[in-house]
Amino acid sequence: MSATPPSRSLVAENQEIQWAIELIHLGARLQLLQEETHLSRERLLRLYREVAGHSPSKGMLPYSTDWFMSWQPNIHASLFLGIYRYLDKTIALPALELLIKSYRLYLEQIAISHEEAILSVTRAWFLLRFILANMLKTTPCTRCGGQFVVHPQDLNQTFVCGICAPPSRAGKSGKRNNSSTPPP
Secondary structure, three states: OOOOOOOOOHHHHHHHHHHHHHHHHOOOOHHHHHHHOOOOHHHHHHHHHHHHOOOOOOOOOOOOOHHHHOHHHHHHHHHHHHHHHHHHHHOOOOHHHHHHHHHHHHHHHHHHOOOOOOOOHHHHHHHHHHHHOOOOEEEEOOOOOOEEEEOOOOOOOOOOOOOOOOOOOOOOOOOOOOOOOOOO
8 A cells, every 4th residue: 555645734835825926926937936836837827827817928037147247237136135134134934935025125125216126036036046056145345335246256355336336327318318409
C-alpha cells in the first residue's frame, strides 16, 4: 500500500492565492508567481485571467544587472531596497509578503514625490535575487551617505550617486522648448 502525499493546508494555499492576486494587481509576470508559489501553472493562468482580465505577458523576463546601473533605475532600485531592508529588520514577514509590502511602500513614496514608478514588481523581485546571489550589492554615496545599488566587482570607494551627481541630460525631455511659442 503506497503512502499518500501529505495534503497542503487550505489556509496556506489560500494565503498563496491572496499573494498571487496582490502580485497580479501589482503587474507581476507569471514566472514570478510560478517561482514564488506552490500553485500550478494552470491555476495561476486561470487566476491571472480572472484578476487582470487578460492573459499574462509572454516572453523573456528582464534578466540583467546592468539595468539597475543607469541613473534613474539605480535611484528607484536603491529606494526600494532600502525600504525592503528596513522592513526586513523591523517586522517578521514571509519573504513574498515582505516583497509585496516593500513594493507598495515604494509605490506610495513615488506617488508622494509625483514621480513615475520606474521599478516594476518583477524587476524588484529580480533585484532581491541579484542581491542574494551577490551579483549586486549596495555601497554608500561618498557625498550623501545613502546606500545605492552597485556591481560588486566595481571600484566603489569614491562612489557618488545619481542624486548627488546626476548625468548632464538628467531630467531633460526629448522635446525642445521653443522660445517663440508663449507658455500656456
